[in-house]
Amino acid sequence: MSPRSCEPSRSRNLIRGRFSRARLPEVEAFTASLPFDRRLYRHDIMGSIAHARMLARVGLIKVSEARAIERGLRRIEGDIDAGRFRFDIADEDIHLAIERRLIAMIGDAGRKLHTARSRNDQVALDLRLYLRDEIGEVEKRIAALRTALIRVARRNIDTVMPGYTHLQRAQPVSLAHHLLAYVEMLDRDRERMRQARERTDVMPLGAGALAATTLPIDRRMVARELGFRRIARNSMDAVSDRDFAVDFLAAAALVAVHLSRMSEELILWTSSEFGFAILPDEFSTGSSMMPQKKNPDLAELVRGKTGRVIGDLTALLTTLKGLPLAYNSDLQEDKERVFDALDTIKPALDVMAKLWLAVRFDRDAMRGAAGGFALATDLAEYLVARGIPFRQAHEIVGNLVRDAVREGRSMEQLTLADLQRQSRAFGKDAMELLSAANSVARRTVEGGPAPTTVRRLLRELGR
Numbered sequence: 001m002s003p004r005s006c007e008p009s010r011s012r013n014l015i016r017g018r019f020s021r022a023r024l025p026e027v028e029a030f031t032a033s034l035p036f037d038r039r040l041y042r043h044d045i046m047g048s049i050a051h052a053r054m055l056a057r058v059g060l061i062k063v064s065e066a067r068a069i070e071r072g073l074r075r076i077e078g079d080i081d082a083g084r085f086r087f088d089i090a091d092e093d094i095h096l097a098i099e100r101r102l103i104a105m106i107g108d109a110g111r112k113l114h115t116a117r118s119r120n121d122q123v124a125l126d127l128r129l130y131l132r133d134e135i136g137e138v139e140k141r142i143a144a145l146r147t148a149l150i151r152v153a154r155r156n157i158d159t160v161m162p163g164y165t166h167l168q169r170a171q172p173v174s175l176a177h178h179l180l181a182y183v184e185m186l187d188r189d190r191e192r193m194r195q196a197r198e199r200t201d202v203m204p205l206g207a208g209a210l211a212a213t214t215l216p217i218d219r220r221m222v223a224r225e226l227g228f229r230r231i232a233r234n235s236m237d238a239v240s241d242r243d244f245a246v247d248f249l250a251a252a253a254l255v256a257v258h259l260s261r262m263s264e265e266l267i268l269w270t271s272s273e274f275g276f277a278i279l280p281d282e283f284s285t286g287s288s289m290m291p292q293k294k295n296p297d298l299a300e301l302v303r304g305k306t307g308r309v310i311g312d313l314t315a316l317l318t319t320l321k322g323l324p325l326a327y328n329s330d331l332q333e334d335k336e337r338v339f340d341a342l343d344t345i346k347p348a349l350d351v352m353a354k355l356w357l358a359v360r361f362d363r364d365a366m367r368g369a370a371g372g373f374a375l376a377t378d379l380a381e382y383l384v385a386r387g388i389p390f391r392q393a394h395e396i397v398g399n400l401v402r403d404a405v406r407e408g409r410s411m412e413q414l415t416l417a418d419l420q421r422q423s424r425a426f427g428k429d430a431m432e433l434l435s436a437a438n439s440v441a442r443r444t445v446e447g448g449p450a451p452t453t454v455r456r457l458l459r460e461l462g463r
Helices: 025-031 034-057 063-082 094-106 119-154 175-200 219-226 235-240 243-269 297-320 329-358 363-370 372-385 390-407 416-422 428-433 436-441 451-461
Strands: 160-165 168-174
Touching: 034 063, 034 094, 034 119, 034 219, 034 329, 063 094, 094 119, 119 175, 119 235, 119 243, 119 329, 119 451, 160 175, 160 363, 160 436, 168 175, 168 363, 168 372, 168 436, 175 243, 175 451, 243 297, 243 329, 297 329, 363 436, 372 390, 372 428, 372 436, 390 416, 416 428, 428 436, 436 451
Parallel strands: none
Antiparallel strands: 160 168
């Protein structure tokens, strides 16, 4: 749709018959949702065609009138697609804008389209149709990022790196294992999106303004036409429910949080202090003053935009918290929140998938940082396997670490004599533990980072 600014009113608004004076221009501008809800036009037309067909089926309009309505709506859709449609701010929203044009095109048949329908159930229908489609698009992008991470993980099963707690080196893991933690997050994101889509997939049309209608409509026919699995069971809830939008925003906020966590790690890893990865030029920004800089602006913006999506969720919850049943114009605020979240997370998912595939890792730097005192737990578990209570083993190895720090030595520099000074339970085989790669390889428990375990998981994920 070619963006056009809404033009000043040239015709009488369709719903102001009981008023003798026109609204003030500033009131018209403040209350109009047309500048942003225009993106619902396809779904508004889709819903109106289904409604018209139903009206003809039950005899409320003629079949010829329903056909004229459908032809007119198809023409309007083409005009909006081509940027030929002239929007009028007096129409308030996309629903009235389309209806006004339809009446101008086909006359009285167009005036019958709104039979047994309110803008209250119409807008609820449009948003549900739109969000149902858009959630599907978000799911595709989550799947693409997930695939990218799995591809990088497959190439780095044996890439040893330090795992962290409290941003302090903790125990050795593999890069593959680290990346697959994000795959787990994305799988939960997909599950939440599917759940949000399921709760969106409810047909509200037929609820009217709040109390349904006395006319003999067939709601289930409309639901079938539009592919809805269920119809709303309570007319008041149907027009005022925005839980489905909150469900989506909550799921979107968690997607954004997960993208932010990924971004933070890429920012750290590509810094000189970590040196674990090299930021690709295509994803970097320079400094206006410092020629040497290579800034991770993209990752920083993904991290920063998380606040927008969390804000969208908070804004809609705040809007809903004090609303009496049924419809209130406050609900007009739902669409911009949904649109903003979609416009934020869809491109963020796209660029993060491309970024992970382009990042180059310094495997030597990762391996070099994975040893040292991060191997202490392996020694403690060695003692436990030989019958020493864990708390005692913890103290023994703690003493080893203390002495090594005082002497300026790393764990790899310790000798068997050093170990046995703290405990005679250490045998020659304990020296094999002073290797980050061996540490990772021994962690074969289900869910652990051992290459054998990771390969098995990757096979499962590939199915």
